[in-house]
Amino acid sequence: GGNVLLFERLKESCRADWDAYVQHAFVRQIGDGSLPKACFQHYLKQDYLFLIHFARAYALAAYKSTNLEDLRQAQRSLNTILDLELSLHASYCAEWGIGEAELAALPESLATIGYTRFVLERGAAGSLLDLHAALAPCVVGYAEIATWLGEQPWTKLEGNPYRPWIEMYADDDFQAAARAEIAQLDRLGAGEAVGPRFEELAATFRTVTRLEIGFWDMGLSLAS
DSSP, rough: OOOOOOHHHHHHTTHHHHHHTOOOHHHHHHHTTTTOHHHHHHHHHHHOOOOOOOOHHHHHHHHHHHHHOOOHHHHHHHHHHIIHHHHHHHHHHHHHTOHHHHHHHHHOOOHHHHHHHHHHHHHHSOHHHHHHHHHHHHHHHHHHHHHHHHHOOOOOOTOOTTTHHHHHHHHHHHHHHHHHHHHHHHHTTTTOOOOOHHHHHHHHHHHHHHHHHHHHHHHTTTTT
């Protein structure tokens, strides 16, 4: 019918938080190249640890899947993290003299712990739909960020040290992964996301969006 699909409804339910996440000062400074290197390095190291737990969350999504379509979707998302994102992070870190041994020994920041364990907890305690409500803001948000930066007159790519980061998330492969995440959430939530159930999913979605804001704040403030 003419129902607005679940993902869009979730986003609209926390629009102010969503915009604060996607248009955060950290994101703007990536776009114009002004972000201090120390802030990006801190974020990048924590994001490496974050992605390892996020990969676990998609492995949990695979475990929670009871049909091949859901299983394959979880596998594709897991591969996106392991083959695309983590490899870029590792090569980026190497360029800046951060080796894989140092990454493995890094202490997790409170922002990283809070975010990743919340996602894993929602997945463990809830259904596959609950887990996807917790996974979607990251995947879709980063795709939106790259698209948004591409539309801003002040975004610069020439001479911007963060150009590979912007281009990874603007890339067709990542954009396709984001579209697949939206489709998965909408499919799982078809007919189920009304009333109290919608409110539960919206609470998860909003919490994760706020945790994303906290992750950017951590990067800017160099908080541990």
